[in-house]
Amino acid sequence: MLSRASKYAILSTLYLAEHASKEKKMSVKKIAEAIDVPSPFLAKLFQQLVHAKIISSIKGPKGGFFITKKNGEKTVCDIIENIDGLHKLNECFLGLNECDGENPCPVHFIVEPFKRNILGKFRDKSIMEFSKEVADNGRFLTLKHLDLD
Amino acid sequence: MLSRASKYAILSTLYLAEHASKEKKMSVKKIAEAIDVPSPFLAKLFQQLVHAKIISSIKGPKGGFFITKKNGEKTVCDIIENIDGLHKLNECFLGLNECDGENPCPVHFIVEPFKRNILGKFRDKSIMEFSKEVADNGRFLTLKHLDLD
DNA sequence: AAATAAAAAGACCTTTTTATCTTTTATTTA
DNA sequence: TAAATAAAAGATAAAAAGGTCTTTTTATTT
DSSP: OOOHHHHHHHHHHHHHHHHOBTTBOBOHHHHHHHHTOOHHHHHHHHHHHHHTTSSEEEOSTTOEEEOOHHHHTSBHHHHHHHHTOTHHHHSOTTOOSSOSSSSOOTTHHHHHHHHHHHHHHHHHSBHHHHHHHHHHTTOOOOOSOOOOO | OOOHHHHHHHHHHHHHHHHOBTTBOBOHHHHHHHHTOOHHHHHHHHHHHHHTTSSEEEOSTTOEEEOOHHHHTSBHHHHHHHHTOTHHHHSOTTOOSSOSSSSOOTTHHHHHHHHHHHHHHHHHSBHHHHHHHHHHTTOOOOOSOOOOO
16 A cells, blocks of 8 residues: 555654654664664655655754654655655555446445545644654554564 | 555456356456456466466366356455465554554554454455355446446 | 367566665764 | 765665566367
8 A cells, every 4th residue: 555665754754753853853874773764765765755845954964854843744644645646545455447436346335434534644633743642652663673572 | 555466366356256157268368358457467367366276277278267166165365365465464554563452553543443344354255255246236347447427 | 180279387578666875965063 | 174974866776566478288179
């Protein structure tokens, strides 16, 4: 449904939102290590996110990435739109070109409510709100293998 | 979520279930045309499905693919398992390695019920039952651009 | 038996996605 | 102002997915 690129972008943006600010910028390398994604790949993604004004960056020593108040008003939808394109979230689960209430695929009425639900979540909550929720609930965002015992 | 290969395999198996039988076998070419998928690619997929005893085939003139009563007892889950592997249906929506009720990703509680739902549908209904449902509801299974006006 | 039709098998090609490497540019600090 | 640091930009490489082609095998029909 989502490409790995979008997933990386979402996770690292949420990570940024929680852990960085204009006063505490973070380098790609640190973020990549924290959530365990390949750092040159993440660097590329961040270029796109900066371009789309979803995150901010400053070059040079003490530089890095961070999220401004304005950035934080963007949504996860904006991330997906800029990396994968929103259609990726809307495609028919079985790949039919025309699949809607009028002409549904065999699983349309199972998939459709889910899509509406997740799209709503991604569109109606700002990244800052989303990030706050994640932090409040103590959720991890890393791809690392957690050692829970 | 599902690869194109799995989607092709599901659609064409359901198509077979509805339109072919031991008495009326169908060639790859005809099926590929009917649902508009690349026929050499479908041929490859069908090899795997025959191997997994999800569909049957006879070589030579008047040969082709069809579904026996025994075949029809298999499920869509079986198809997915043989083409993509079932894990594809179970992966975390945001790509986290460990994502469950104990340690949920930010959208886990939206995604999990949906996954249970669709997995149930794919596992508890046989291909024959599934196909009957599709036929009864007059659903189309083609990837073609339908001319509805 | 020969011709033919269809699937099986396997090699091969193309495109997309994922990932890396190198060079350039901007910023800071000593 | 030089050295160091970090992102930007762009070229390249590797892997996976998607798709095609050719040859072989099997079965049927004439």
